[in-house]
Amino acid sequence: MRRPVEEDAEAIASAVQASLSGLARWMPWAVADYDTEMALAWIRKKSDPTEEGFLILGPDDEIVGTCGLNRFDAMNARAELGYWLRGDRTGRGFATRATRLVARYGIEELGLQRIEIIMSTRNEPSRRVAERVGARHEGVLRRRIRLPDGQHDGHMYSIVATDGLPGPARNPA
Numbered sequence: 001m002r003r004p005v006e007e008d009a010e011a012i013a014s015a016v017q018a019s020l021s022g023l024a025r026w027m028p029w030a031v032a033d034y035d036t037e038m039a040l041a042w043i044r045k046k047s048d049p050t051e052e053g054f055l056i057l058g059p060d061d062e063i064v065g066t067c068g069l070n071r072f073d074a075m076n077a078r079a080e081l082g083y084w085l086r087g088d089r090t091g092r093g094f095a096t097r098a099t100r101l102v103a104r105y106g107i108e109e110l111g112l113q114r115i116e117i118i119m120s121t122r123n124e125p126s127r128r129v130a131e132r133v134g135a136r137h138e139g140v141l142r143r144r145i146r147l148p149d150g151q152h153d154g155h156m157y158s159i160v161a162t163d164g165l166p167g168p169a170r171n172p173a
């Protein structure tokens, strides 16, 4: 994993374009006209210290997706963790490994006490990622997420600092 730089914008946009059929349902930003400018805006936003986004790299350093922390709540030392993968790079554990690394980074380096992973109750692949990393299921938040086809209930998973750190001792930065 590594942080994105502006030169990645084109590759990110093409990864999104290659994955629209799988992404659009769950990620409202994944629109049909997603382009390099939109990827650039995302990269620039990630240079803000309250946004942490990392590229997930496959063999040959190709961009296979992203994983990051957002919605920082400094007062409570809390943030949300999100991820997506190229449609043709699922089923290989990239999201699971990235989530472990980013959660570990958030707790060890940023001092977060609580990391939330929230997904639609209909998003089974995403729920399986949270389960695989050992996040704890805390319940279902009613009508928590607005997606293109309407309002969805959301599973609330959490990793907290006192759980013990997930995954290997490596920093993704």
Ligand SMILES: CC(C)(COP(=O)(O)OP(=O)(O)OC[C@H]1O[C@@H](n2cnc3c(N)ncnc32)[C@H](O)[C@@H]1OP(=O)(O)O)[C@@H](O)C(=O)NCCC(=O)NCCS
Residues within 6 Å of the ligand: 022, 023, 026, 027, 082, 083, 084, 085, 086, 089, 090, 091, 092, 093, 094, 095, 096, 097, 118, 119, 120, 123, 125, 126, 128, 129, 132
């Ligand atoms: C959610 C999403 C990232 C999950 O992708 P994924 O490929 O299922 O997740 P992983 O990369 O962790 O891969 C796990 C799969 O690879 C398999 N796998 C292979 N090698 C593995 C390894 N070393 N470690 C873990 N899993 C491995 C697992 O068995 C699992 O397969 P299964 O789902 O059939 O049980 C993907 O579906 C996606 O991008 N969806 C659209 C965006 C989205 O919904 N994001 C989340 C919004 S809340």
